[in-house]
């Protein structure tokens with residue numbers, strides 16, 4: 208299935224709002240001292256609070272609050288100095304308390320926005336409605352035993368940030384770009400690992416369709432989609448389903464649906480519950496959360512540089528195109544690698560090598576930026592050999608491949624294989640003279656107007672010199688000798 212709906216929605220416009228659940232990186236859970244680490248033996252990280260034992264009292268984890276504030280700042284959002292926890296009542300086997308402590312009327316973070324880049328390179332702002340803190344639930348597993356379900360409460364009570372977007376998203380591509388941006392921001396901030404496979408980031412996908420200019424129509428919410436690709440597919444499948452409902456004279460009913468990746472379709476799960484169904488009320492075991500502006504300012508002052516700022520700075524400081532900078536800042540580790548390489552060198556050349564040969568080698572060898580196919584020192588030395596004209600660009604590619612294969616430093620490879628660029632004009636002149644003499648017929652053709660042959664002569668000379676001729680000098684000599 209394609210992700211794009213382009214040309215397939217007729218007169219309909221797709222409207223999407225996402226609720227992203229991002230697990231907070233912290234040592235302990237939101238309201239208990241139990242470990243918040245992923246994994247561990249089932250039910251090994253469970254305190255009496257997480258297990259919902261009567262009489263247990265929640266205690267707020269300051270680090271989780273700080274993480275939510277950092278994330279809010281990263282989303283350029285309003286930080287609410289007053290927020291409050293509410294009880295959201297519902298029964299679920301993996302929710303032993305019988306309610307979830309969440310924030311309803313007074314979230315810790317208010318309105319903000321993120322930038323996404325559309326395919327044509329334009330920037331669009333997606334509004335953030337709010338971010339609130341809540342407890343994660345445990346995990347029910349139905350495939351471990353033929354007739355029983357088992358429950359692992361390790362995740363129960365881990366801090367979760369729910370990031371709600373405005374219904375500003377208009378296509379599967381925009382939904383994908385938005386999620387990648389949120390993931391990039393929380394990863395830069397170190398507030399969530401963004402690992403959708405492990406479930407530490409998940410999305411509820413709200414979809415409706417309308418005719419352009421109309422009010423919004425009824426939405427459906429697709430729960431717990433756990434990969435960016437599936438979110439894009441879910442938007443596509445759900446939008447097409449709703450268009451068909453409306454076009455055949457029916458009416459879309461508000462409901463909660465599930466996305467089935469194996470069938471590529473969404474199906475009804477339950478009718479949508481409203482806020483009043485949850486009987487929200489202020490959590491009586493917790494005081495309202497009051498933050499001091501000075502503490503928020505302190506957190507703000509210590510924020511790392513975020514991807515949008517880094518991208519702009521890379522363009523400015525290293526003179527590289529906006530597109531290249533975007534590729535380089537996609538992951539913090541890649542940005543660091545690039546910056547180490549580019550410092551004191553030609554930034555554009557460094558960017559070309561990282562996004563070109565280096566990325567290709569990474570894909571080919573199955574390595575990653577933490578364990579790169581060549582070290583940043585080795586690649587830096589290669590760029591230096593290019594810059595001081597010890598080798599030419601053609602040879603540099605071969606040296607690079609040799610570096611990937613053997614792990615040797617480029618200077619050693621150049622030395623060992625005698626790959627130094629030939630700048631001796633005597634040697635170059637002799638090679639040119641020989642090529643022209645051996646190709647007298649072509650020289651005649653060139654002189655009668657076949658200009659294109661110039662490149663042929665240069666190529667032959669380079670070949671005769673095993674690729675080591677200085678390209679500018681070779682060009683020069685060919686030009687002179689052809690007269």
Ligand code: ADP
Nearest residue numbers: 222223224225372373374413414415423424426
């Ligand atoms: P709920 O808890 O009922 O899901 P929220 O306010 O938490 O409500 O989330 C609502 C989400 O649905 C937001 O992301 C919002 O942008 C989105 N949304 C609201 N109306 C529409 C609509 N008509 N079409 C698509 N998305 C919508």
Ligand code: MG
Nearest residue numbers: 226411413428
């Ligand atoms: Mg929802």
